[in-house]
Amino acid sequence: MSKQRHGTPIIIASFAIALLLTMLPLPEWAQDFRPEWVALVLIYWCMALPTRVSIGWGWVVGLMLDVTLGTLLGLNALALALVAFLTIKLYQRIRVYPLTQQAFAILVLIAMTQLFNLWIHGITGSTPQSWTYWLPSLTSALLWPWLFIIMRNTRRRFRVQ
Amino acid sequence: MLGARLVLFIIISLVLMTMDHRYHHLDTVRSTLTLVIEPLRQVINLPFSIAGNVSENLSSRTDLLNENDDLRTQNLLLKAQLQKYSALESENMRLRELLESSLKVGDKVLIAELLRINLDPFTRRIVINKGERDGLYDGQPLLDADGIIGQIIQVSTFSSTAMLITDPSHAIPVQLNSTGQRAIAVGNGRHGELELLHIANDTKLEKDELLVSSGLGGRFPAGYPVARVVSVESKAGEPYLSVIARPTAHLQRSREVLVVWPNERPQPAVETSSEEGQG
Numbered sequence: 001m002s003k004q005r006h007g008t009p010i011i012i013a014s015f016a017i018a019l020l021l022t023m024l025p026l027p028e029w030a031q032d033f034r035p036e037w038v039a040l041v042l043i044y045w046c047m048a049l050p051t052r053v054s055i056g057w058g059w060v061v062g063l064m065l066d067v068t069l070g071t072l073l074g075l076n077a078l079a080l081a082l083v084a085f086l087t088i089k090l091y092q093r094i095r096v097y098p099l100t101q102q103a104f105a106i107l108v109l110i111a112m113t114q115l116f117n118l119w120i121h122g123i124t125g126s127t128p129q130s131w132t133y134w135l136p137s138l139t140s141a142l143l144w145p146w147l148f149i150i151m152r153n154t155r156r157r158f159r160v161q
Numbered sequence: 162m163l164g165a166r167l168v169l170f171i172i173i174s175l176v177l178m179t180m181d182h183r184y185h186h187l188d189t190v191r192s193t194l195t196l197v198i199e200p201l202r203q204v205i206n207l208p209f210s211i212a213g214n215v216s217e218n219l220s221s222r223t224d225l226l227n228e229n230d231d232l233r234t235q236n237l238l239l240k241a242q243l244q245k246y247s248a249l250e251s252e253n254m255r256l257r258e259l260l261e262s263s264l265k266v267g268d269k270v271l272i273a274e275l276l277r278i279n280l281d282p283f284t285r286r287i288v289i290n291k292g293e294r295d296g297l298y299d300g301q302p303l304l305d306a307d308g309i310i311g312q313i314i315q316v317s318t319f320s321s322t323a324m325l326i327t328d329p330s331h332a333i334p335v336q337l338n339s340t341g342q343r344a345i346a347v348g349n350g351r352h353g354e355l356e357l358l359h360i361a362n363d364t365k366l367e368k369d370e371l372l373v374s375s376g377l378g379g380r381f382p383a384g385y386p387v388a389r390v391v392s393v394e395s396k397a398g399e400p401y402l403s404v405i406a407r408p409t410a411h412l413q414r415s416r417e418v419l420v421v422w423p424n425e426r427p428q429p430a431v432e433t434s435s436e437e438g439q440g
Contacts, residue, residue: 016201023278028352028413055163059170067194068201069281070315072324073187075178079172088163091384109240121283124182133283 003047007160011053014041014151015061019068032132035140036110038065038076043109045150046087047095049160058084075120079113086112099145106139180347192293192317199319202278202288209277213355217419226307269422270304275415276320285348287311289418291318292319294304297420300380304419308409309374311334313420325353325412335387338371346372346388353412355388357404359423366393371407382423386410 018037026158038061045053059088062080066073094105097098140153154160181187188402200355226318253314274290280286291297293316303310324331327348335357347356360366370390376383388406395402 019198020201020205023201025205025277034279036212055166059174064194064198066192068198069284069286072178073172073181073191073282077177078171079176081167081174085163085167118176156164 004087005052005161007155007158010154010158011057012084014045014154015064017041018120019064021064028030029154032135033139034111034136036113036136037141038062039080039110039113040106040140040144040147041151042080042084043087043106044148047091048068048152048155050088053084054088055081056083058082072120079116082116083109083113099148101146102148103141106144107137110140111137174324188299188315191315195315195317195320202276202320205278206276206290207371217378271420271422273303273418273420275418280322284330285311285328285412287313287323287325287418288320289323289420290320291420292317292321295320297321302381302383302421302423305410305415305417306419307411308388309381310408310410310412310415310418312380323418326388326408326410327352327412327423332358332382333387334375335372336375337366338373341367343377344372345376353407355406355408357390357406358401360404362395362400362402366402366404368393371409382421 015038018041021037042053042058042061043058043120058080062075062077063073065071065080066077069076084155090105094102097105111134114134118133163274177187181191226317266404271291272296276288278288280288287289289303297313297316299311299316303312309326311323311328311331313321314324315322325348326333326346332345332347334343336343344360345358347358348354349356357372368390371386372388372390374381374383374385374387386409388408390404390406392405393402394404
């Protein structure tokens, strides 16, 4: 049934915008604060449409993120596949939390991907040394309530199901 | 079911990462996927190029006249310097002929523009708007007006990625301009800093000493400025000096870079050393 798969272009567009925001040049001082846009959007879709967006989407989007950032191919792909997996496992619980508590769950999820990235960076021999490495988790969590509302309105408006 | 798929994707990712890291087998895959990203890159860059065009079109006549004047003066100065340089060059060539060693001076260059996009913040990399279409190749050196910037590490059809000399996995063979002593300058990932490795404690080395590329390893052309020493520290009990240098090129500021074909060779020299390039 076609109604079942309504709005794939919207999902793709949202990921494209997330990639754009990741690429967007920021002033030097603001770069450390850049949220993990792609991971946030992925978590939203996994929570909203767990039957449609899941590990496969996470992996493909992660691969595009790797190409965008010039990191090792497969690094973010694996990290985002893991995020998708965890979100799918936990979405029933997270969905009923109030937004602030959701933000806390997001903090943990994003920090986990960062930890994972840190391992791989360590293995391949270029470890970031500053504690500012962890700032994106924090900014991502702080942005979550707004992102959630914007995404939900978009989803309802375009009836993505 | 979900777990099985996760395991599958984990295995694929691990294989990909290993192949990418160890063997560089995936360069074609990467450049193909880059084509998908390409429109996004252009979108990001669009406002900047439009702003550039608009400000060019709107600049006033007096500004243009002033700029023209400045450029004329600068051109005159440069030409004067060039006269001296060309005399020196021909003298140098004559002397080299006497010594029967051949060194070509003058390299083919192409001007490329930086795309204003952001890459992984823990590496020092840039993207430029020239690619395979313009004949660029892997390992090609990049310069700006004041020195060496880095080298190209991945070429795609319309754009390429370059690693700056301050990237933590980059190293460039240099020599001290005054004594000619060779050294390796590696990036340490911090902004605008290079470290010199294995400089013995008894080396005569002072602040402001200029480091030029030595051309060893065959990747970078010889004799271009790379960095200036900013601090020399000798620690008791350490066999080597700890030397920090600052690149002469404006790594963070240049909008245009020069892509160089060293000695106009169509292919880079055979890699003989592991001291440089991607570590």
